[in-house]
Amino acid sequence: MRRSAVWIVLAVVVGIAVVSCGISGAAPQGAGHAASVSLSLTTVPTIRSVTVSPAKAAFGTCSGGLASRNTLSTAGKLGFPNGRCFVGLASPGIYPITITNTGIASDIYVNGTSANPADNGDQWVLCGQGHDGTVACTGRDGRPGTDQYRVETFSPAGERAAGLGTTPRCDNEFDAAHGCWAVEGASQSEGIELVGPSVSSDTSTKWTMTITWTPVPSQG
Amino acid sequence: MHLRLWLPVASGLLMLAAPVAADASVGVGVQAGPVRLAGAAHPGGTYALPPVYVVNTGTQPESVAIRVERISRGTGRTVPPSWIRVSALPSQLGHGQSARVPLDLVVPAAARPGQYFSDVVVTGSASLTAGGANLGVAAATDLEFRVASGAVAQPWFSMPTWVLVAAAAIVVLVVAAVLVSRSGIRIRIEREPVGVAGGGGGYEA
Numbered sequence: 001m002r003r004s005a006v007w008i009v010l011a012v013v014v015g016i017a018v019v020s021c022g023i024s025g026a027a028p029q030g031a032g033h034a035a036s037v038s039l040s041l042t043t044v045p046t047i048r049s050v051t052v053s054p055a056k057a058a059f060g061t062c063s064g065g066l067a068s069r070n071t072l073s074t075a076g077k078l079g080f081p082n083g084r085c086f087v088g089l090a091s092p093g094i095y096p097i098t099i100t101n102t103g104i105a106s107d108i109y110v111n112g113t114s115a116n117p118a119d120n121g122d123q124w125v126l127c128g129q130g131h132d133g134t135v136a137c138t139g140r141d142g143r144p145g146t147d148q149y150r151v152e153t154f155s156p157a158g159e160r161a162a163g164l165g166t167t168p169r170c171d172n173e174f175d176a177a178h179g180c181w182a183v184e185g186a187s188q189s190e191g192i193e194l195v196g197p198s199v200s201s202d203t204s205t206k207w208t209m210t211i212t213w214t215p216v217p218s219q220g
Numbered sequence: 221m222h223l224r225l226w227l228p229v230a231s232g233l234l235m236l237a238a239p240v241a242a243d244a245s246v247g248v249g250v251q252a253g254p255v256r257l258a259g260a261a262h263p264g265g266t267y268a269l270p271p272v273y274v275v276n277t278g279t280q281p282e283s284v285a286i287r288v289e290r291i292s293r294g295t296g297r298t299v300p301p302s303w304i305r306v307s308a309l310p311s312q313l314g315h316g317q318s319a320r321v322p323l324d325l326v327v328p329a330a331a332r333p334g335q336y337f338s339d340v341v342v343t344g345s346a347s348l349t350a351g352g353a354n355l356g357v358a359a360a361t362d363l364e365f366r367v368a369s370g371a372v373a374q375p376w377f378s379m380p381t382w383v384l385v386a387a388a389a390i391v392v393l394v395v396a397a398v399l400v401s402r403s404g405i406r407i408r409i410e411r412e413p414v415g416v417a418g419g420g421g422g423y424e425a
Contacts, residue, residue, distance in 0.1 A: 049249025
């Protein structure tokens with residue numbers, strides 16, 4: 001009894017399988033052969049990205065400092081107080097760093113970090129004009145004070161006089177109308193100007209800092 | 221003679237190699253579309269956000285870091301960075317390589333309802349040095365979600381996972397015992413007498 005029931009169930013399952021295969025697999029009589037056309041489509045980028053490619057460059061053309069204290073800048077070494085060094089030159093225009101928007105049109109922002117001494121001692125803090133999120137420089141005539149430094153970028157479009165902050169802000173070098181809008185493939189060549197502190201608490205002679213460019217969604 | 225021939229060749233190769241070094245770049249990319257939670261979040265809930273797409277657009281291998289920071293303009297409360305958990309970051313991405321990084325949104329029980337907005341900022345670890353200044357790259361995309369009022373819905377019955385595992389183990393053992401007892405199999409445990417065990421390997425005088 002049980003065996004016969006199993007055979008019946010098996011026969012029903014096989015029958016359903018055969019019928020369903022026939023329904024899906026057989027082409028209707030008189031139907032033509034299928035033909036297809038290959039199509040390809042290219043879309044605009046859906047990635048927001050940036051690349052930075054410096055040519056060989058170094059901080060140089062340093063000036064400032066005090067000869068009377070034996071802390072005058074030399075060609076490649078920053079002096080005190082408030083020595084000044086460049087990557088590239090504003091005049092004549094040498095702009096060694098190239099920032100390229102390799103993705104969708106975006107605003108290009110830029111920011112810096114505190115400068116770290118080789119001995120991991122006291123940092124130099126970025127300072128600027130005191131608005132737009134930057135710490136105000138506390139030195140004479142708006143120059144960096146003790147353990148402060150200022151970084152500005154410059155390009156054929158002009159100089160970012162406000163100085164970089166640690167919070168990303170619009171890189172005005174990208175847009176002559178004081179915006180930072182960059183379409184896909186747009187690039188800008190820039191240089192860097194650094195003004196050192198009036199006094200450095202740390203005695204290290206090697207310092208590192210990072211300048212970062214960030215494409216961000218534009219609300220415009 | 222050979223040296224004279226090789227010198228121009230070697231210097232030519234060096235000249236060819238120089239532009240390659242000069243063209244080294246650092247780059248990073250992120251999906252342009254915003255990272256957006258489909259429905260509303262509730263205080264006390266944890267939600268899986270859509271994974272964020274990241275790509276290395278530079279020439280150098282790099283790892284990436286992800287942080288939440290409000291950079292671009294948008295409406296809504298700023299997302300506290302501690303609400304976003306980043307897991308499974310790729311250890312390293314080669315040139316042109318990409319990855320999707322899972323993000324979790326953890327909404328505290330005391331979160332205020334409303335629209336929230338910030339940016340997911342992806343930073344590349346690679347940097348190029350321009351005379352003591354490291355040049356870095358990052359890319360940002362919007363992060364958007366809404367927190368609705370009312371705590372997250374809890375199931376009517378819940379218990380810790382370890383309790384469920386223990387209960388399941390007990391049920392399995394009981395079923396196994398019943399099956400064995402009904403099958404007629406008898407398991408008898410006997411102890412061999414000490415004298416017999418010792419006699420097998422000993423000597424008799």
